[in-house]
Amino acid sequence: MLLRGGRVIDPSSGLDDECDVLIEDGRIAEIGRDLDGQEAFDCTGFLVVPGLIDLHVHGYQYATPLGIDVDHYCLGRGVTTAVDAGSAGASTLLGLRKYVIEKCSTRLLAFLNIAQHGLASAGCVQAGRGGELDSLNQVSTDACIDGISSNRDIVVGVKIRLAEDVADGGRNEVEAYRRAILAARNCGVPIMTHHAFSSIPVTGQSSEVLSCPGSLARGDIYTHCFHGFSSCIVDPHTGHIDSGVWEAKQRGVLFDIGHGMGSFNWTVAEICAKSGFWPDTVSTDLHTDSQAGPAYDLPTVMSKMLCVGMPLNEILRSVTSTPAFAIGWQDRIGSLKVGREADVTVLSLESCHLYIEDCQAQQRLLKQKFVPKAVWRAGRRGFLTEPEVLPNQDRVPELAKSWTNAVVRDAIAPITVTEDK
Numbered sequence: 338m339l340l341r342g343g344r345v346i347d348p349s350s351g352l353d354d355e356c357d358v359l360i361e362d363g364r365i366a367e368i369g370r371d372l373d374g375q376e377a378f379d380c381t382g383f384l385v386v387p388g389l390i391d392l393h394v395h396g397y398q399y400a401t402p403l404g405i406d407v408d409h410y411c412l413g414r415g416v417t418t419a420v421d422a423g424s425a426g427a428s429t430l431l432g433l434r435k436y437v438i439e440k441c442s443t444r445l446l447a448f449l450n451i452a453q454h455g456l457a458s459a460g461c462v463q464a465g466r467g468g469e470l471d472s473l474n475q476v477s478t479d480a481c482i483d484g485i486s487s488n489r490d491i492v493v494g495v496k497i498r499l500a501e502d503v504a505d506g507g508r509n510e511v512e513a514y515r516r517a518i519l520a521a522r523n524c525g526v527p528i529m530t531h532h533a534f535s536s537i538p539v540t541g542q543s544s545e546v547l548s549c550p551g552s553l554a555r556g557d558i559y560t561h562c563f564h565g566f567s568s569c570i571v572d573p574h575t576g577h578i579d580s581g582v583w584e585a586k587q588r589g590v591l592f593d594i595g596h597g598m599g600s601f602n603w604t605v606a607e608i609c610a611k612s613g614f615w616p617d618t619v620s621t622d623l624h625t626d627s628q629a630g631p632a633y634d635l636p637t638v639m640s641k642m643l644c645v646g647m648p649l650n651e652i653l654r655s656v657t658s659t660p661a662f663a664i665g666w667q668d669r670i671g672s673l674k675v676g677r678e679a680d681v682t683v684l685s686l687e688s689c690h691l692y693i694e695d696c697q698a699q700q701r702l703l704k705q706k707f708v709p710k711a712v713w714r715a716g717r718r719g720f721l722t723e724p725e726v727l728p729n730q731d732r733v734p735e736l737a738k739s740w741t742n743a744v745v746r747d748a749i750a751p752i753t754v755t756e757d758k
């Protein structure tokens with residue numbers, strides 16, 4: 338298969354040129370001008386990039402309330418590798434492997450939840466379903482270490498949600514966090530933290546006090562970095578990014594979007610954009626409550642970052658080489674190097690005029706959007722799908738309710754909230 342005449346961008350090598358990409362036997366065979374191939378796909382006017390990587394999804398469908406159909410929402414939208422963010426814990430990981438990872442066409446990897454049952458009965462934070470850290474009996478460093486050690490081919494790190502209402506009203510947060518850090522350090526893998534409505538501070542008074550991202554080290558991942566609730570990276574009193582967050586970024590902590598249903602706030606994104614604080618990785622946190630908006634899919638979240646001014650090449654880096662590096666897979670994915678497995682995504686960047694919501698129903702005008710045009714996973718063409726409705730106005734009244742809880746937000750409330758009867 339010859340991908341002919343596109344603008345080929347590979348942030349891992351700095352390549353940005355109009356040329357052809359030849360795929361043979363499932364691998365990238367050659368990149369250059371005027372190549373020959375039996376079958377060609379015309380990429381004129383399109384971007385040809387390494388297969389997109391979504392660092393934060395929930396793909397344990399049917400076994401967890403949040404699990405989505407990975408091939409429909411990931412490969413179908415140009416994502417060749419997705420990383421499940423803690424849907425499974427040590428006790429439930431083998432089900433994720435057998436029933437999802439081995440069955441789907443998307444390459445699916447996983448952060449292992451420090452809770453042994455993962456998100457088997459958990460929903461979004463503040464959804465009242467109970468949480469995975471409600472009992473510390475289920476939070477075992479040893480089980481987590483065993484789970485990682487025996488599944489290195491699929492597990493790339495440890496996941497924890499730091500939020501009072503998934504941790505027995507906050508009583509278990511510190512101890513669970515301590516155990517999760519211990520497991521990650523022991524295995525030499527990163528920890529990914531969700532940190533919102535948490536009793537854990539952003540920065541600690543001393544190194545003995547656990548904080549987030551204060552206690553994170555180089556290579557660890559702070560997801561949901563653009564949420565606007567308490568525990569936000571922007572200090573609501575000053576309106577500036579917390580100094581401890583800047584320090585964390587300087588020491589190499591990675592900041593990840595993890596859009597989801599609650600964690601992308603236009604106001605926070607714009608404050609960060611103005612300060613030149615770009616996320617290291619752009620990801621969706623796709624799950625059953627974000628797939629039909631407000632996250633939709635990775636190209637849509639990338640379009641939102643374009644809207645706040647993130648440069649095109651940085652956006653592409655944040656969904657290819659940086660997430661590959663974050664999970665230690667930089668020698669296998671996230672690049673178009675000759676000889677690599679042919680994971681390739683073709684995107685068009687199209688003009689549009691769409692008012693699109695954040696997680697609090699605040700709206701911004703999208704003038705350009707990424708649209709997947711074709712995708713190859715290990716040289717095999719994948720089927721593309723499309724959002725049914727975009728933007729999905731039906732979600733807006735429900736999302737608008739969370740505007741009240743945001744500590745960083747627009748001065749004016751979003752459009753009218755529909756009252757419950």
Ligand SMILES: [Zn+2]
Pocket residue numbers: 393394395422595597622
């Ligand atoms: Zn998540």
